[in-house]
Amino acid sequence: MVFMRKTTLPSNLSGLSWLITGASGGIGSAFVHLLAPTAKSLILHGRNKEALEETARRAKELGTRNVTTMTSDLRTPGAGEALAHRALQCEPLLSGVVNAAGASCWGDVVDLNPGALEAELNANAQAVSEISRHLGLAFMKQKNGKILNVSSIVGFFGLPTQAAYAASKSWMISFGCALHEELKPQGIIVTTLCPGATRTSFFSRAKIPLDKRWATHATWQEPRSVARIGLIALSKEKMLCISGWKNRMAIFAVKLMPRSWIALLVARELRET
Ligand SMILES: NC(=O)c1ccc[n+]([C@@H]2O[C@H](COP(=O)([O-])OP(=O)(O)OC[C@H]3O[C@@H](n4cnc5c(N)ncnc54)[C@H](OP(=O)(O)O)[C@@H]3O)[C@@H](O)[C@H]2O)c1
Numbered sequence: 001m002v003f004m005r006k007t008t009l010p011s012n013l014s015g016l017s018w019l020i021t022g023a024s025g026g027i028g029s030a031f032v033h034l035l036a037p038t039a040k041s042l043i044l045h046g047r048n049k050e051a052l053e054e055t056a057r058r059a060k061e062l063g064t065r066n067v068t069t070m071t072s073d074l075r076t077p078g079a080g081e082a083l084a085h086r087a088l089q090c091e092p093l094l095s096g097v098v099n100a101a102g103a104s105c106w107g108d109v110v111d112l113n114p115g116a117l118e119a120e121l122n123a124n125a126q127a128v129s130e131i132s133r134h135l136g137l138a139f140m141k142q143k144n145g146k147i148l149n150v151s152s153i154v155g156f157f158g159l160p161t162q163a164a165y166a167a168s169k170s171w172m173i174s175f176g177c178a179l180h181e182e183l184k185p186q187g188i189i190v191t192t193l194c195p196g197a198t199r200t201s202f203f204s205r206a207k208i209p210l211d212k213r214w215a216t217h218a219t220w221q222e223p224r225s226v227a228r229i230g231l232i233a234l235s236k237e238k239m240l241c242i243s244g245w246k247n248r249m250a251i252f253a254v255k256l257m258p259r260s261w262i263a264l265l266v267a268r269e270l271r272e273t
Helices: 026-035 049-062 079-088 115-143 163-186 213-217 222-233 246-256 257-270
Strands: 017-019 041-046 066-071 096-099 143-150 188-194 241-242
Touching: 017 026, 017 079, 017 115, 017 222, 026 041, 026 049, 026 143, 026 222, 041 049, 041 079, 049 066, 066 079, 066 188, 079 115, 096 115, 115 143, 115 163, 115 188, 143 163, 143 222, 163 188, 163 241, 188 222, 222 241, 241 246
Parallel strands: 017 041, 017 096, 041 066, 096 143, 143 188, 188 241
Antiparallel strands: none
């Protein structure tokens, strides 16, 4: 049975050693803040060393004594594998991973710089597959482990102006559902979290204009509630979790509509102010 007070996380997430990517900001750092009071150790990954050190300092304040930071660019081919390899050399042995790193770039496919699509797919999909595979293997030897991959509700439909980003998130959903079934008999839980619009620097970094109609229609969530929803889903061994009932309703409606309608509707929402 999973015991939980409103302010704490489920007891089956306590005492674990976590690797958290995207830990330097947004939803990733919210995961760190939630896990730090009960974690055995934390490995925090990102590119921004200063921001990462700040998250590490906060994690120590919140109760984790053993905090390591690692930096690399997950757009580089093989970076996911290299990170997993480095993280597995650390003591104590890892028992959980949160793949929260991810990024998008705004623009029609034909207008993007050469290499931008590949880089985006490397960071959002390839790195996740490499980390999940390597840690999945290590967790199998331990006969337990937890993998939480952060996808997005945009993975349920095509997203004009962010085609590769949405496709990478769609890949994550499919990959995560398959991995959940493959690893469950080995005692390893794989949960894919699909947040909707969340208040982080994601949009400004991707240069996504927020003065469009979709931004006023969207159900905005705070990173901490999204991270909390994801961790509760992981503790309940869910395969897939859409954050918040409004996002769940929206995706339910999306599933009932022909794909051609959704692409048209989404394109209008994204382009109109
Ligand atoms: N915000 C939303 O509305 C939303 C909705 C659905 C899903 N998501 C997903 O949630 C996850 C977290 O996003 P967020 O909203 O928290 O965005 P964010 O505030 O921009 O944070 C993104 C994190 O990912 C890391 N990252 C990005 N590109 C990287 C790369 N090439 N190599 C290594 N690390 C990289 C960043 O590290 P550095 O800053 O150190 O580079 C940062 O820690 C992403 O997977 C995103 O796709 C976000």
